[in-house]
Amino acid sequence: MTHQTIFISIFVGILGLLSGCVGYPRLVNYPFDPGGRGLNSPASELNPKIAGRYIVFTSDRRGSQDVYMFDTLTRSLVDLPGLNSLDTIASHPSVAENGRYIVFAASRQGRSTIYLYDRETRQSRNLTNDLQAEVRNPTISGDGRRISFEYSNNGQWDILVYEQSGQRLNISQEPR
Numbered sequence: 001m002t003h004q005t006i007f008i009s010i011f012v013g014i015l016g017l018l019s020g021c022v023g024y025p026r027l028v029n030y031p032f033d034p035g036g037r038g039l040n041s042p043a044s045e046l047n048p049k050i051a052g053r054y055i056v057f058t059s060d061r062r063g064s065q066d067v068y069m070f071d072t073l074t075r076s077l078v079d080l081p082g083l084n085s086l087d088t089i090a091s092h093p094s095v096a097e098n099g100r101y102i103v104f105a106a107s108r109q110g111r112s113t114i115y116l117y118d119r120e121t122r123q124s125r126n127l128t129n130d131l132q133a134e135v136r137n138p139t140i141s142g143d144g145r146r147i148s149f150e151y152s153n154n155g156q157w158d159i160l161v162y163e164q165s166g167q168r169l170n171i172s173q174e175p176r
Contacts, residue, residue, distance in 0.1 A: 030075065036061040037077060039070045049094045051142060054078070056093040056102055067093045067104050067117075082122045092137050096144030101164070103127075103140040103147050114138045114149050116164065127166050 030039040036059075039045075043061035055070040066084035070077055083102070084090065093104040102117040112135050114128045127147060128135050138149035146169070148161045161169040 030070075038075075039077075047092050049139075051095045052097040052099065054095045054099040056095040056104075058090050058093060058104075065089045065091065067102060069095065069099070069102065071099075078119075080117070080119065083117050083124060094139040096140050097142040098144065101140055101144035103138045103149075105136055105138055105149070112136060114147065116140075116147060116166075125166065127162055131160075 032038070032040045034042065036043065039055065041059065041061045043059050046058045046065075048055055048057040053072045055072065057068055057070075058065050059068050060066075061068075064084070064086055067080065067090045068077055069080060078099070080102075085108075087108055089107045091105045091107070093102055095102050100119050102119070104115055104117070106113050106115050113126050114135050115124045116127055117124045128149075128151075131151065134152040136150050138147055140147050145164050146161055147164065148159055150157050151160050152158075161171055163169060
């Protein structure tokens with residue numbers, strides 16, 4: 001076998017491998033909406049997270065930093081009644097795969113808390129009301145059953161995991 005034949009065989013093999021990668025990764029292009037009804041607007045769009053067909057993010061497009069959800073299938077914002085409040089600064093949202101639950105950090109009167117919003121009941125629940133610590137950066141599991149976040153205890157940042165019910169999970173700190 002000559003060097004030219006070997007090169008051609010390798011080149012054909014690489015082309016075959018690359019042909020299987022068509023379409024991934026791909027750039028998703030959502031149009032700019034000057035009215036702020038779409039994913040992109042002239043406001044600050046912060047901390048986007050994606051799960052399934054949904055993208056959640058915070059934006060100051062209405063004059064306060066609120067949580068928004070975008071449905072990539074319908075290509076429109078999802079209505080979230082009862083979620084946002086004028087006296088609260090929302091940040092770091094995360095969404096369950098089915099889009100039912102959104103978890104986010106909120107700051108009100110200098111105190112940070114973690115909220116869980118249920119789109120079905122249209123209710124927000126404070127998960128960390130009894131926790132006397134600074135909290136930040138929540139995330140929710142794909143099935144919406146567990147929420148993890150950072151909390152500061154005596155100047156050290158640790159991670160807590162809660163059940164959707166608000167019950168703290170007791171996870172061993174000892175390695176196995």
